[in-house]
Amino acid sequence: MTQVLTAAALLVTAAGVLSAIAAYTVSRWIGQALPVLLDFLTAAGLLRLAADVSWGSILVAAAVIAVRKVAALGIAVVPRRPGEDLSSTEL
C-alpha cells in the first residue's frame, strides 16, 4: 500500500508539472501556472503523508502548504503585467 501511495504521489507531482506548463502555455502568466503547480504538489504531499507517517513527510507537507499560502499572497499583491494597476479586472 505504501508503494502504491508513493507511486501515486510521484504521478501527481508529474501531472502538476505538466499542468503548470499547460497553464502557462495558455495564459502566458506565471501567476496562473504557479498556483496550479502548488495545488498538485499539495495533493502529492498529502498522498505521501498517507503513505509514510514520519516527521520528514510531515515537514514536507507543512512546507508545501506554507509555500502555497505565501505564493498566493504574493500573486495577489503583484500586478499581472508591469504598469498594470491592481484595480484593473478582466471583466
Add this chain to the structure above:
Amino acid sequence: MTCGARVVVSMTFSAELLPEADLREAIGVLVRVVETAGALIIFVGAVWAFARFAAALVRGRGQATGFNGIRLTLGRFLALGLEFQLAGDVLRTAIAPSFTEIGQLAAIAAIRTALNFFLGREIAKERAEVAAVQSAQRKADSRPVEGSR
C-alpha cells in the same frame, strides 16, 4: 456470588469477548480503509484536474478563464479527501501506543485541519468570484444593443 467476584467475572468476560489485540487489529483495518478512501479521492481529483488542463492546452489560448473553475474543483476534491484522512487520524488515536506516535498524529491533524480551513476559504472566495463574473455576463447579455432601437 460476592460483588468483587462479579466484577472479576464481568471483566474476564469482556476481555475474552474483546481482546485488546483483536480490537487494535480491527481499528487498524478501519484506519487503512478510511485513509485509503481519502487518498483515492485526492488522486482522482488530481487526475481529473490534469485531464481538464490538458484539454485546455489542446483547445489553445482563450481558455484561461476556466482555470479558476478547475482549481476550485481540485480544491473541493482535496478538502473531501482531507476530511477522510482526518477521520483516519481520529481513529488512529485510539490505538496510538506511544507519545511519539501521538505527537506525530497531532502534527498531521493540525496540518490537515489548517489546510482544510484555507481550502474552505479559497473555495468560498472563488465561488463568489465566479458568481460575480456570471452575474456581470448576464447583465451584459441582457443589455440592449446600442443603435438597435
